Amino acid sequence: MTALLITVDTELSSSLHQRGMGLDDNVDRSIWARAQGGAFGIGWQMDLLDRHGLKGVFFLDPLPALVHGADFLKPVVGEIVGRGHEVQMHIHTEWLAPAPASPVGGRRGRNIGDFTLDDQVTLLGLAKSLLENAGAPVITAFRAGNFGANDDTLRALSQLGVRWDSSVNPAYLGRECTISADPARIGAFRHHGTIELPVSGIADRPGGFRPAQICAMSAAEMRAGLRHAAQEGHDAFVVVTHSFEMLSRDRRRPNRAVMARFEALCREAARLPSIHGAGFNDLPVDLADRPLRNLTRAAPSQLRTTSRIAQQAWATWRYEHRLVPA
Numbered sequence: 001m002t003a004l005l006i007t008v009d010t011e012l013s014s015s016l017h018q019r020g021m022g023l024d025d026n027v028d029r030s031i032w033a034r035a036q037g038g039a040f041g042i043g044w045q046m047d048l049l050d051r052h053g054l055k056g057v058f059f060l061d062p063l064p065a066l067v068h069g070a071d072f073l074k075p076v077v078g079e080i081v082g083r084g085h086e087v088q089m090h091i092h093t094e095w096l097a098p099a100p101a102s103p104v105g106g107r108r109g110r111n112i113g114d115f116t117l118d119d120q121v122t123l124l125g126l127a128k129s130l131l132e133n134a135g136a137p138v139i140t141a142f143r144a145g146n147f148g149a150n151d152d153t154l155r156a157l158s159q160l161g162v163r164w165d166s167s168v169n170p171a172y173l174g175r176e177c178t179i180s181a182d183p184a185r186i187g188a189f190r191h192h193g194t195i196e197l198p199v200s201g202i203a204d205r206p207g208g209f210r211p212a213q214i215c216a217m218s219a220a221e222m223r224a225g226l227r228h229a230a231q232e233g234h235d236a237f238v239v240v241t242h243s244f245e246m247l248s249r250d251r252r253r254p255n256r257a258v259m260a261r262f263e264a265l266c267r268e269a270a271r272l273p274s275i276h277g278a279g280f281n282d283l284p285v286d287l288a289d290r291p292l293r294n295l296t297r298a299a300p301s302q303l304r305t306t307s308r309i310a311q312q313a314w315a316t317w318r319y320e321h322r323l324v325p326a
Contacts, residue, residue: 001230003236004269005197006054007166009143010042010076011061014094029251031076031243040246040254042076042181046083048263052270052279056080058243059090059143059166060124062130063123066099073134086279089162091127092145111148111179120156124163126159141280142166146174147199149179151192158193164280166238168198170209182210186295187235188288195288197280200225200238201326202298209297214241219264221298226265228298230274235287237275239265 001065013021013030020030028034033041049056058080062073080087093115097106103126104119112120128139141164142157149167157165168184181189181196188197202217202225204210210217212225222239229237244251246259269275 001285002234003274004226004275005166005236005278005280006049006241006265007057007059007143007238008042008045008241008243009090009145010058010091011092011145012064013244014064014092014098017064017067017098021222023064023072026064027072029077031249032282033244033247033251035247035251036253038254040259041243042080044246045138045241045243045262046080046085048266049085049277050083052172052266053275054269055279055282056085057141057279058085059088059141060131060136061090061092061095061125061145062134063091063093063095065087065130066095066101067105070130070134073130077131077134077136078099079104081135081137086281087131087139088141088143088164088280089124089127089131089139090143090145091123092209093123094145111146112144112153113148113174113211115149115152117152117155121159122157124153124162125160128162137281141166143167144177146176146215148176151180153161153179154179154192154194154196160232163285164197164283165194166197166199166280167210168196169240170201171211172196184280186297187250187293188283190288197236197238197287199240200229200236200297205300208300212237212239214239214261214265215245215258217261220260222261223268224298226272226275228296232295233274234295235290236278239259259311265310292312 013024016026029040032039044245092111093109109115144167147169149169167183169180173183188195201209216287248255249261
């Protein structure tokens with residue numbers, strides 16, 4: 001069986017904060033994704049997951065508590081945990097800039113990997129405590145904001161007893177992500193005392209990689225990637241989305257095209273008998289110790305790629321001309 005981890009990076013927008021948006025509006029826009037016609041954030045996502053018997057992993061960023069206080073975390077954590085989904089840890093260190101008091105002596109960086117090992121232990125330990133104090137079960141997994149982790153991030157997680165990391169996205173390796181990992185590696189592996197479970201994807205061209213992110217893949221590409229993983233017997237298939245990803249770029253209207261992709265993923269997962277929804281706490285601890293196998297990603301398809309490019313161009317044109325709420 002292949003474990004499907006549908007992971008949702010759940011976060012406030014530091015850029016909206018910088019433009020003067022208050023906490024309540026930022027939570028509404030970025031986490032609950034309230035817009036014209038309803039709310040399309042984590043509540044809508046959990047409704048869809050529940051309907052198809054799947055589980056979500058919500059990587060929640062608690063660092064805005066340095067600016068706004070920690071109370072905003074409790075209803076978010078309570079809703080996720082109360083519905084049987086998983087809360088794990090996320091960090092966007094951009095929130096250190098507007099924080100009135102710094103836990104790391106005023107040092108700043110866009111990514112967690114910009115900090116020393118000691119500072120990373122401090123920041124990650126603080127984030128872990130904030131989430132657990134807000135009602136989350138013991139944190140066991142992490143993903144860096146912007147995928148911006150390095151090897152010291154894994155060392156820091158190991159010191160804090162956080163078993164899993166999912167910051168390796170081959171599309172970001174050597175850029176924001178500087179973890180020393182093989183971009184061709186599929187499946188979990190041990191690294192610096194932590195188990196790394198990379199973001200999954202497909203080969204969209206020879207030697208290329210397209211991550212399994214809802215806004216980056218067409219429904220056909222996602223189906224192909226998921227079916228291929230199931231057929232080859234991959235241990236896990238890791239999908240990425242965001243709490244606000246079902247909205248238009250200005251976060252004012254639902255993006256029906258992206259919503260349809262999420263729904264298509266859930267339908268496909270529910271109908272494949274060799275796929276089961278899971279969180280990190282459902283994965284066997286020996287996942288990274290199993291014998292290496294010659295696994296592959298779904299092969300390139302010119303038809304799928306051309307179709308996605310055409311769909312994206314059409315959606316952009318409609319958005320720019322305001323023909324439909326996209």
